[in-house]
Amino acid sequence: MKVLIVDDEPHLIHAIKALVPWQEYDIDKVFSATTAAEARELLSREQPQLAFFDIMIGDERGTDLMNYVVEQKISSKVIAISGYSDFEYVRSMLVLGCVDYLLKPLERTALLAAVEKAVNTWKEDRRKNDDARSLLHQINYLSSERRHTLLSQLLSPAASQAAYQELSSLSDSFSKADTCLIFYSDLTFYPSEEDAAFQRSFTAFFDMMKTDLESRGLGAAILRHWNPHDAAVILYGRTDRGLNSVQTAVSHFRRQSGYPFHFGCCSGSNRPEDILSAYDSARRAFYSMEVNQNGRTPLIVGLPGFFHTIPPADDRNEAQLLSSIMLNEEMAITASVQQWLSGMLLSAPVTYGAIKRISTDFETMYSHWCGYFTERYPGFTPGNASALTPCSLFDGSYHFQAEHAASRCREILMELAANLHDVCRSGDVFRQIGSYLEINYNQPFDQTEYAELFHMNKDYLCRKFKEAYGVSMVTRLNEIRIGHAKKLLRSSSAKITDIAIQIGYNDEKYFIRTFKKCTGMTPNEYRHSK
Known part of the structure; x- marks a missing residue:
């Protein structure tokens, strides 16, 4: 803190300096002035926290300095010094904000009491000002945050x-x-x-x-x-x-x-x-x-005048992807990933929307498959494959290359296939064969090809499959196909011939006979039944 002593009598200045233990009041700088002009310069430059003003300073009054302090908004706490006992001489000083006054000759006790009062008053004002500034800052901050919240909303x-x-x-x-x-x-x-x-x-x-x-x-x-x-x-x-x-x-x-x-x-x-x-x-x-x-x-x-159409997902490509995962064959997974990506990138040029679509569809498929495997294969865990974010589809130079995207997809699916293979190897592989049949129900069926896919003898495959499911592979396949046919008959107006082809039957009459054998009614009868 700083103090300024203003008096045209140098001996009084020296007396005040000598009588007050300044360090006890955290005052480390003491300035003095014998003229009002010198006092104004020090008040402006040093901004002292405490000041002593004599009532009369040469030809000027202490009230002139008090007015200067008020006008310049200087936060000094002023103690008036008067050589007269008449209170009216210091009344105007008190009105202008003087915190106390002393009479000459000075008494040390009164002097120290006045200094302590002035210092405490300055500290209290500073605390109040700090609180006010803090409150104002908080109000402004809350107001700004509220505006930001509303703009977000x-x-x-x-x-x-x-x-x-x-x-x-x-x-x-x-x-x-x-x-x-x-x-x-x-x-x-x-x-x-x-x-x-x-x-x-x-x-x-x-x-x-x-x-x-x-x-x-x-x-x-x-x-x-x-x-x-x-x-x-x-x-x-x-x-x-x-x-x-x-x-x-x-x-x-x-x-x-x-x-x-x-x-x-x-x-x-x-x-x-x-x-x-x-x-x-x-x-x-x-x-x-x-x-x-x-x-x-x-x-x-900006928004273009036209958009590149992103082709719809092809269910056949997705089924091929899932089939390759269940077979756990690297070449099959690589080929199916390339075919799936090619279907997603038919439109040219490639846009950010197309990349987002690849990422979103892949994540949706991956999540669905993990749920499918978890439900059917006890002990299966998806693993720690990283998400296929749009950013991960770009290479190190932030360029999109189909080869890089295919490699990233392949890495994730190879880990998924390996986890599935570990579970099936240690458990019932015929669950895996049954799931493969469910996925490829609409594809041409050949028991010999299934035996080759799963690396086992055909007769052993057919015998063990019937033991696991209670029916033959052909009967199980027909059950799956008829189940899909029921959904299509209820949810669409497609022709019976088209539904037969869609679920894997090239012969409409054979489809009708099989449907009636499984349900007790023809497809048309089923469609119009409640």
């Missing part, structure tokens, strides 16, 4: 309307905005939390955007709002300024991380109340971009 269908209404009442810049832009990026295309360096760089990049946009009232950067893999930016009002901010941030992040991170942008100019449709437009724009554009990859992608 704008992208949630369930909360969007209520969030829009509240934001309009809380934020002038939002309520006055008549246009908005939405940007979207799917984070599954970039390294996961396991890549600490990338995550640090990405977090810094996104925080920089968030701080810049929200501090200038231009919008918000929203990370993982209601989907853990989504990143979005909302701009409103002066969208041109916000757009420049986003482009600068993305460009800097690309140079730093080496990844062609990009945003999809909604089309046209959107009103804030139409933000959900704008968000959907931004998502479609993101997935429409072609992969492998290297340095030509745009920072922000």
Whole structure:
């Protein structure tokens, strides 16, 4: 702490310096002035916490210095010194904020009491000011966080309307905005939390955007709002300024991380109340971009005038994949993966949407198969295969190559096949044969081929299968086929001939006879029965 002693009598200054044990009051600097001008200069420069002002300083009054302290908002606690006993001389000083006064000649006891009172008053004021600043900071923080939360809720269908209404009442810049832009990026295309360096760089990049946009009232950067893999930016009002901010941030992040991170942008100019449709437009724009554009990859992608159609999944290719897993043959798994991927990549060029579709469909199949095996084979565990994220389908240079994607799929499926093989090898292999029959029920059936697939004698296979299931392989196959036929007859209006072919019968009459043998009625009778 600092103290300033102002008096035109030097001996009084020396007396105060000598009588007060300054260190006991945490005062380490003592300044003095014999003129009002010198006092003003020290008050301005040093901002002392404690000050002594004589009532008369040459031709000026102590009240003049008190007025200076008030006008300059200097937080000094002032003790007045008067050579007169009449209280009216110091009354004006007390009115202006003086904390105490002393009469000449000074008494040490009164002097120390006045110093202690002034120091305690200054400390109490500082505590109150700190509390007030802390409260203001907390209010501003909560207000900012509330705005950010509401902006995030704008992208949630369930909360969007209520969030829009509240934001309009809380934020002038939002309520006055008549246009908005939405940007979207799917984070599954970039390294996961396991890549600490990338995550640090990405977090810094996104925080920089968030701080810049929200501090200038231009919008918000929203990370993982209601989907853990989504990143979005909302701009409103002066969208041109916000757009420049986003482009600068993305460009800097690309140079730093080496990844062609990009945003999809909604089309046209959107009103804030139409933000959900704008968000959907931004998502479609993101997935429409072609992969492998290297340095030509745009920072922000608009919605194209047309879309590359992604072909529907082929159930036959999926069945072939599962069959190859159950056989645990590397060549069969490799061939079936290549065929499955070729079916998924029929459209050209390859877009981010196509890569997302591969990842999503593979994960869905993998999860379904693991559940299928767990239900049928006690002791089966899926293993520790890594998820097939969109990012994992790109090579080390962040290029998509079908060969690399096929290799990644093959690795995961080979581990799954090995785990299944270990369970079947130690248990009943005929469960595996029965499952294989269920998967390939609509394919041509030959017991000799099954015997070769599972590396056993045909007669032994047929005998053991009947012991395991109570019926022959042909009877079991017919049961499976008729079960699928029942579902198709109830759920579709397809012709009987088409249903017969779909479930594996090339002869309609044979299908009808078999169906009646199993159910006691013809397919048409079954279709129209309750």
